[in-house]
Amino acid sequence: GENVEQHPSTLSVQEGDSAVIKCTYSDSASNYFPWYKQELGKGPQLIIDIRSNVGEKKDQRIAVTLNKTAKHFSLHITETQPEDSAVYFCAASTSGYSTLTFGKGTMLLVSP
Amino acid sequence: SQTIHQWPATLVQPVGSPLSLECTVEGTSNPNLYWYRQAAGRGLQLLFYSVGIGQISSEVPQNLSASRPQDRQFILSSKKLLLSDSGFYLCAWSVRTSGTEAFFGQGTRLTVV
Numbered sequence: 001g002e003n004v005e006q007h008p009s010t011l012s013v014q015e016g017d018s019a020v021i022k023c024t025y026s027d028s029a030s031n032y033f034p035w036y037k038q039e040l041g042k043g044p045q046l047i048i049d050i051r052s053n054v055g056e057k058k059d060q061r062i063a064v065t066l067n068k069t070a071k072h073f074s075l076h077i078t079e080t081q082p083e084d085s086a087v088y089f090c091a092a093s094t095s096g097y098s099t100l101t102f103g104k105g106t107m108l109l110v111s112p
Numbered sequence: 113s114q115t116i117h118q119w120p121a122t123l124v125q126p127v128g129s130p131l132s133l134e135c136t137v138e139g140t141s142n143p144n145l146y147w148y149r150q151a152a153g154r155g156l157q158l159l160f161y162s163v164g165i166g167q168i169s170s171e172v173p174q175n176l177s178a179s180r181p182q183d184r185q186f187i188l189s190s191k192k193l194l195l196s197d198s199g200f201y202l203c204a205w206s207v208r209t210s211g212t213e214a215f216f217g218q219g220t221r222l223t224v225v
Contacts (some may be wrong), residue, residue: 004189034213043118043202043216044156089156093212099146099171100214 004092006061006103013080014111021106023090024072032093033073034100035064036085044089048075080110114139118203118217125224130205131176133220135203138184143205145147145186146214150200163208198224202213 003026013019027031031052036044050057050064057064063076073107077084087107091100118135120190125131147159158171160178168178175194178185186203200221204214 032212036216041219041221043204043218045216046213049213088129099161101158104155 002030002092002094002101003083004090004101004103008106009104010109010110011109012111015082017080019077019080019084019108019110020030021075021088021090022072023074023103024070025092025101026071027094028068028071029090030071030092030094031075033064033066034074034091034093036089036091036102036107039086039087041073047088052063077108080108082110082112083108084108113129113206114210114215116203116205116215118220120220121218122221123223125193125222127195127224128192131188131197131222133201133203133222135186135188135217136184137205140184140205140207142159142183142208144208145180146182146204146206147186147188148202148204148216150202151198160188171182193224195224197207198222 006023022026035047037047038044048059048062048064050066061078066073087105089105090103093100115138145162146161148156149159150156160170162168165180176190191208200219202218202219203217206212
């Protein structure tokens, strides 16, 4: 089955800095890669996603890149703000299967 | 619009007691439904998923079971809770197409004492 590795497990940045979280996946048939943000005590919420026919996608301060050859994808957050502090999860989904495989999460701490 | 309801929000249960967590989805038909567990605030472990009424797939053999008595209702149960069952339980749904996002409920914090 699919295996998703996520790094780093914890990331501390100063407000205004950029943050990058990286994930690798094992199944070359995976074709959908969402990113979720989870605030303390709440369920994860989708913040951005990318499909295998696209190399990069941006939404304001958030961007995701995908390298299918290397089987890795990354989340980029620019101009970080304290409210960006949360746990971020990457995930991968393989065509024909309806379940997502999640990475172990990255705790992002943005200091004012 | 679609909404997902999960309750209770918190639960403290003694070891050996039964468990029933309920999840319902509104505003959509024939969803895929999922139960995840999150231990120590990190890592989402898929426990069960269902593609239809009465159809349950178990990802991890353990002390828990799931049932889907109605199209938009998903129940997580246990006959006798263990200390190791403590965690944050999340219900989620997605449309019946692969390669789509999952929408999560707000979770249930279960503490077994």
